[in-house]
Every structure is written in structure tokens, then in C-alpha cells.
Amino acid sequence: MTAGGAGGAGGAAGVAGAGAGVAGVVGGGVGGTRGMVGAVGAVGAVRHDLPEVDDFTRPYWDAAAQGRLLLRRCGDCGRAHHYPREFCPHCWAGEDRVAWEPASGLATLYTWSVIHRNDLPPFGTRVPYTAAVVDLAEGPRMMTEVVDCEAADLRIGMALTVTFREAADGVWVAGFRPGQGQSSSRTQEPPAARR
Numbered sequence: 001m002t003a004g005g006a007g008g009a010g011g012a013a014g015v016a017g018a019g020a021g022v023a024g025v026v027g028g029g030v031g032g033t034r035g036m037v038g039a040v041g042a043v044g045a046v047r048h049d050l051p052e053v054d055d056f057t058r059p060y061w062d063a064a065a066q067g068r069l070l071l072r073r074c075g076d077c078g079r080a081h082h083y084p085r086e087f088c089p090h091c092w093a094g095e096d097r098v099a100w101e102p103a104s105g106l107a108t109l110y111t112w113s114v115i116h117r118n119d120l121p122p123f124g125t126r127v128p129y130t131a132a133v134v135d136l137a138e139g140p141r142m143m144t145e146v147v148d149c150e151a152a153d154l155r156i157g158m159a160l161t162v163t164f165r166e167a168a169d170g171v172w173v174a175g176f177r178p179g180q181g182q183s184s185s186r187t188q189e190p191p192a193a194r195r
């Protein structure tokens with residue numbers, strides 16, 4: 001697959017609809033933000049980048065607010081997955097066999113698309129941005145965003161580290177920036193502990 005080849009315009013729209021990185025992906029997995037697309041029209045009233053947190057996904061979002069990325073791992077087949085699901089998508093082991101675990105936050109870039117136009121609020125205020133799919137060190141492939149990197153510097157396979165952005169009050173969304181093993185950048189400072 002070539003750079004930016006995640007379906008071209010379709011991929012871009014899919015990323016947009018799926019939300020700014022994992023927000024919509026996680027939400028979508030539990031019937032989240034995609035369902036809000038039809039509500040466009042109430043100018044400024046609808047946002048398409050925020051998750052609908054429920055009891056199952058709350059640990060993920062609580063951890064994100066603390067600057068930590070969580071994965072789900074199956075105790076039967078041993079494989080991790082993302083976005084989070086109650087059951088293992090690899091071997092279908094039940095929810096009693098799948099648990100949360102902290103991810104390393106390390107990933108490599110699989111593909112991306114630089115978004116120059118997105119009519120879904122609030123993405124229009126953020127263009128251009130880089131929607132991306134990354135391969136987490138633990139194995140799962142994650143839809144997200146690459147930040148702090150010029151489009152011309154993006155490379156397939158480049159090393160990335162998770163970083164968190166406050167999309168709304170108390171809602172922190174994972175993105176990735178170039179480099180691995182470095183300390184926090186300004187965009188990933190989590191708020192004061194909210195335990």
C-alpha cells in the first residue's frame with residue numbers, strides 16, 4: 001500500500017466519520033459517534049470527534065485522561081486488540097477471558113492521509129491534519145492521527161510514540177508523534193490526576 005492510500009477519498013471520509021483518531025473508533029465499536037452524522041445542521045451544537053463513553057469503555061477514557069493508552073488482551077489466545085471489544089475478535093473468547101492492559105505507546109506508521117477539508121464540526125477548524133493508521137508494538141492496528149510532523153516528513157514504517165490531546169473538557173484523545181523513547185511533548189501533558 002502506498003502512502004495515503006487508505007482508500008483515498010473514501011479512506012479520508014472514513015477516518016473523518018470515525019472521529020479524530022480513536023475517539024470515534026472506540027465509540028463506533030459500541031455504537032458511538034458515527035450515528036451523529038445525520039445531526040449536522042445544528043451549527044456548533046454537534047461535535048463529531050467525541051466518544052460516547054459507557055461502562056465498558058470508561059476505563060479506556062479514564063486512562064487516556066491520565067496519559068495512558070490501554071489495550072485489550074485475550075487470556076486464551078494471548079493476542080491484543082484495538083479498538084476495545086468485550087470479546088476477543090481473534091478467537092471469540094468471552095469477556096471473562098479478556099482484560100485491559102497498558103500499551104507501550106510505541107507504534108510504526110502504516111499509512112496516512114492528510115485531510116484538507118472536513119465539513120464535520122469541529123474538524124474544519126483543524127485542517128490540515130494527518131489521519132493515520134499505525135501498527136502498535138503489541139500488534140493491533142489503530143486508526144489515529146499523527147501530530148507534530150510535516151506531511152513531507154511522513155514515512156511508512158516511521159517510529160511513533162503516543163501523545164494525548166484534550167479534545168474537550170476532560171476528554172483526551174490519543175494521537176502519535178514522531179520518535180520513540182522520548183519524554184512528553186507539550187501536547188501530551190495530561191491534566192492533574194483525576195482519580
Ligand SMILES: [Zn+2]
Pocket residue numbers: 074075076077078079088089090091092093
Ligand atoms: Zn483470543
